[in-house]
Amino acid sequence: MAPILALYPGQGSQKQGMAIDLYHASHTVRELFELAGDIAGRNLYTLLSQGSEEELTQCAQTAITLASRSANIRLKELGIEIEAHSGFSLGELTAYCSAGIFDDATLFTIVQRRTALMDEMSRKARQMLGELGMAAVIGLDYEAVTVLLEELNLKGLYAANDNAPNQVVISGLSESITQAKSVFLEKGAKRFIPLKVSGPFHTPFMEEATQPFRTFLDGLAMADPVDLVISSVDGKPITTALDAREHLSLQLARPVRWTAVMQRIKATRNADIAEVGFGTVLTGLCKNNAVQSSCLSLGEETTIQAYAKERAL
Secondary structure (H helix, E strand, C coil), X not given: CCCEEEEECCCCCCCCCCCHHHHHHCHHHHXXXXXXXXXXXXXXXXXXXXXXXXXXXXXXXXXXXXXXXXXXXXXXXXXXXXXXXXXXXXXHHHHHHHCCCCCHHHHHHHHHHHHHHHHHHHHHHHXXXXXXXXXXXXXXXXXXXXXHHHHHCCCCEEEEEEEECCEEEEEEEHHHHHHHHXXXXXXXXXXXXXXXXXXXXXXXXXXXXXXXHHXXXXXXXXXXXXXXXXXXXXXXXXXXXXXXXXXXXXXXXXXXXXXXXXXXXXXXXXXXXXXXXXXXXXXXHHHHCCCCCCCEECCCHXXXXXXXXXXXX
């Protein structure tokens, strides 16, 4: 039977009602909700079942992590073992936890600290420089985008996400993004799409947070992974707890190199690739990276149950 390679989504995949079906299906998931809620200082079942969109956005990193870990737990409860893990940005934390590098209590403790540091850096950047934004550049690869950014030399504008060979997200000052649009379109970009999110994540704006975050991580218990883990910082395997600490701190200010992750996964034959968590963003990126003709979406009870029954036949 083919092994499972799990991909865990990042920030932006949150949606009202996610993981509630998993909560009702599993006692272990309910315990996870309680643990995460105690660490976050709020009732996460109430947030996900009744909270407003604004409330969910404020607690997005915790909610997304909870949904992904809940899906992972349900897969294991139904006898489905995951042998390799990778996560997009925030999802990398879930990948590390699922591979045995740290436990769930440590996972949600890290998420709380990471959220606080990223929010602090975003506020500082806005206070110092003004309105921030992000935009997706469609039709150019990461190398072409970085070359153009160097040529433009616009203030506070960086490549943040290398999603696929034809999709790169840039982040920084809204004014610089506006100025860059016409040039990117002239140089071959098919589309230039402003995004709703505006945090300067995975750019030098976050650099000041990397050392405090590393110091925080050094105080937490971690172990070497028991499964293969591929980092979204550089597409390379995480082999030790030291690797994990270094990559988790670096990723705050480094671009997400998802194309590199996908290239490494292409070399993994006879594996079922699945987005383990809510949504289908990574499923779409699998197709954009020509990894497989289809990537499974295993973030809801119905799809997880159907997949488990199919494998049992």
